[in-house]
Amino acid sequence: MGFKNYCFKKSLWVFHFGGASCNNCDIEILDCLTPRHDLERFGILLVGSIRHADVLLVNGSINTRDKERLIEVYNQAPKPILVVAIGACGCTGGYFTESYTFAGPVDKIIPVNAYVPGCPPKPEAIIAGIIKLVQNS
Amino acid sequence: MSKKTLIPIGPYHPLQEEPELFKLYCDGEIVKDIKWETGYNHRGIEKLSESKTYEQIFFLVERICGICSNSHPFAFANAVEEIADIEITNRAKYIRSIIGELERLHSHLLWVGLAGHFLGYNTVFMWAWKYREPVLDLFEMISGNRNSYAMFRVGGVRRDIEAIKIPAIHKVLDDIKKKTDLLTGAIMDDPVIHARTKGVGILTKQDIIDYGAVGPTARASGVAIDVRKDDPYAAYPLVNWKVITAESGDVFAKAEVRLLEMYESISIIEQCLDGLNKEKEGDITIKVKEIPEGIGNGRAEAPRGEVFHFVQSDGSSSPVRHKIRAPSYVNIATFKKSCIGQTIADATISLAAVDPCYCCTERMAVAYDINSGERIMNANELINESAKKTNEIKNTFNSQI
Numbered sequence: 108m109g110f111k112n113y114c115f116k117k118s119l120w121v122f123h124f125g126g127a128s129c130n131n132c133d134i135e136i137l138d139c140l141t142p143r144h145d146l147e148r149f150g151i152l153l154v155g156s157i158r159h160a161d162v163l164l165v166n167g168s169i170n171t172r173d174k175e176r177l178i179e180v181y182n183q184a185p186k187p188i189l190v191v192a193i194g195a196c197g198c199t200g201g202y203f204t205e206s207y208t209f210a211g212p213v214d215k216i217i218p219v220n221a222y223v224p225g226c227p228p229k230p231e232a233i234i235a236g237i238i239k240l241v242q243n244s
Numbered sequence: 245m246s247k248k249t250l251i252p253i254g255p256y257h258p259l260q261e262e263p264e265l266f267k268l269y270c271d272g273e274i275v276k277d278i279k280w281e282t283g284y285n286h287r288g289i290e291k292l293s294e295s296k297t298y299e300q301i302f303f304l305v306e307r308i309c310g311i312c313s314n315s316h317p318f319a320f321a322n323a324v325e326e327i328a329d330i331e332i333t334n335r336a337k338y339i340r341s342i343i344g345e346l347e348r349l350h351s352h353l354l355w356v357g358l359a360g361h362f363l364g365y366n367t368v369f370m371w372a373w374k375y376r377e378p379v380l381d382l383f384e385m386i387s388g389n390r391n392s393y394a395m396f397r398v399g400g401v402r403r404d405i406e407a408i409k410i411p412a413i414h415k416v417l418d419d420i421k422k423k424t425d426l427l428t429g430a431i432m433d434d435p436v437i438h439a440r441t442k443g444v445g446i447l448t449k450q451d452i453i454d455y456g457a458v459g460p461t462a463r464a465s466g467v468a469i470d471v472r473k474d475d476p477y478a479a480y481p482l483v484n485w486k487v488i489t490a491e492s493g494d495v496f497a498k499a500e501v502r503l504l505e506m507y508e509s510i511s512i513i514e515q516c517l518d519g520l521n522k523e524k525e526g527d528i529t530i531k532v533k534e535i536p537e538g539i540g541n542g543r544a545e546a547p548r549g550e551v552f553h554f555v556q557s558d559g560s561s562s563p564v565r566h567k568i569r570a571p572s573y574v575n576i577a578t579f580k581k582s583c584i585g586q587t588i589a590d591a592t593i594s595l596a597a598v599d600p601c602y603c604c605t606e607r608m609a610v611a612y613d614i615n616s617g618e619r620i621m622n623a624n625e626l627i628n629e630s631a632k633k634t635n636e637i638k639n640t641f642n643s644q645i
Contacts, residue, residue, distance in 0.1 A: 127285045131310025131391045134354070141373035172283050202307055205295065206288040227310065227391055 115161060115189065115241060118150030122160035124180055127208070128167025131227035132194040136164060144230045151237070157184050162240075165217075166193040168200050170208040174216060181217045189240055190219045193233065195226040248276060251588065266579070266595065273587045278579050293566040298324060298398055298535055301566070305553075306392050308568065311354065314347045315546030316568070317396040319553040322477050323542025324398050327557050328535050334479070335523035336400040338516040341479035342413075343386070343395050344544070345509040345516075349420065350379040351547035352502045352509075356427060359499060362596045363440055364631025368430070375423040378416045385409060400529030407525065410517050417510050424510075428503045439637045441495040445582040445594030448493055455578045459549020459571050461598050464501045465493035471545040483515040495597040534559070546571055548598075572598070589633040 125133045139146045140153060154160055157180050169177055181190070192213040195201035200212045213219055223236040251268040265284075269277040289308055293301050305316040318340065325332065332340075353376040360368025380390040386405055387393035395401050405413075431437055447457070452465045462469050470487045472480040488504045490497035535557050542553040549571030556565040575598045582594045 127287045129307045129310040143377045203287050206292055208286050208288050
């Protein structure tokens with residue numbers, strides 16, 4: 108295990124990028140932090156700036172307007188950064204693949220480390236995704 | 245001209261879960277003007293809808309917004325049923341209303357939590373979201389999913405609420421009533437919350453009428469507008485309930501209206517469950533062979549206000565035109581009235597008080613110096629500013645004691 112990967116073992120700080128989403132995934136991500144699931148006991152914290160983050164959560168289909176901003180956010184992130192695509196829209200584009208504003212699923216725009224499918228994924232699924240991410244990084 | 249500062253909030257920042265940009269133009273600490281930019285959440289839903297069949301559109305409109313993921317199918321079903329002149333069964337009406345009111349419960353709890361967060365009361369946020377979980381469990385029991393319930397179809401609902409599930413629903417409702425008492429007590433009696441929210445972000449009755457605001461935003465200013473009463477649909481005319489209004493139009497009134505509405509929702513659900521017992525089990529859908537040519541208007545009262553769907557059909561399997569108007573679209577315009585003249589710390593809660601839903605409308609907010617264009621504040625600092633003010637007020641109260 109290299110030093111960089113060792114850093115990912117504890118206290119992941121998460122920045123949340125909501126693309127053109129329906130809010131369901133956003134709410135379920137927040138739900139992970141509230142008392143029933145309480146991801147904060149593992150040191151996982153939602154932060155306000157990408158410059159503090161270890162993980163970039165992307166959810167929602169990415170439209171033409173979001174695309175350049177997603178690339179900018181990714182470029183600002185301290186590397187290495189783990190990118191997680193949450194929900195059907197983040198993984199593939201979901202129901203909005205045929206939309207005229209659709210600018211490609213997340214992995215066509217920036218490299219993605221993990222996918223959590225579901226519409227929306229349950230908090231348990233998001234937690235399972237993060238555990239796999241930590242174990243495999 | 246005095247020096248003005250531009251504070252941008254968004255598009256991607258922790259104040260709003262969704263992308264939207266508010267630009268606050270400030271002179272010192274006072275907000276002088278506000279502008280907003282949307283389009284970060286544009287998904288072309290109206291156009292997509294023209295390429296889907298009526299049954300598929302229910303899944304599409306459900307994904308307009310995850311929090312009110314029942315209101316859009318509700319309004320769409322009302323519109324299509326107006327075209328086809330369908331009268332659904334009583335059991336389906338009750339089930340539709342139960343789902344609609346459960347959604348209002350979880351949405352208002354969510355708002356109470358977020359409002360607490362913006363004021364610097366993270367405990368309220370955690371508690372409200374904890375109490376919201378049992379409602380989501382009910383949804384999971386009834387529909388199989390915590391959000392996006394896929395309960396609606398033309399001519400009825402997809403799933404029944406069997407008699408065996410009803411006691412569990414009653415139990416959760418009783419529990420939530422107690423928790424709502426607790427939250428209402430905590431919020432209504434707290435002198436700090438009074439100081440932070442009373443007289444803040446006031447919208448007068450005339451402002452509401454001028455801007456055409458709807459939902460709890462309008463009701464908090466004494467305008468008793470509620471689609472459930474004004475244009476009754478589903479089971480709302482079959483049960484007893486009243487429209488909650490408040491007079492002062494400030495943030496406190498908006499919180500009060502939402503909290504009291506939760507009691508009404510609980511009472512509506514209980515009456516609907518009693519109504520379900522009288523109807524035959526399984527009688528939830530009627531057969532619809534085709535949607536004839538015509539136009540239909542569908543309305544539904546979402547937790548945030550009136551959702552309006554217009555559907556034009558040419559007799560084929562997809563609509564020719566599908567127009568959607570979400571409540572936040574009109575409510576967001578009231579920011580011009582509620583935020584200007586306030587301090588930056590109060591602008592945060594004034595923006596949040598409307599419960600703007602950007603995925604419904606599309607949305608964001610940040611601070612720049614208007615002369616140099618230099619960024620002076622980010623969203624986190626903005627929330628901190630709000631929390632700081634609460635702390636100051638708290639300390640003043642403590643020192644008085």
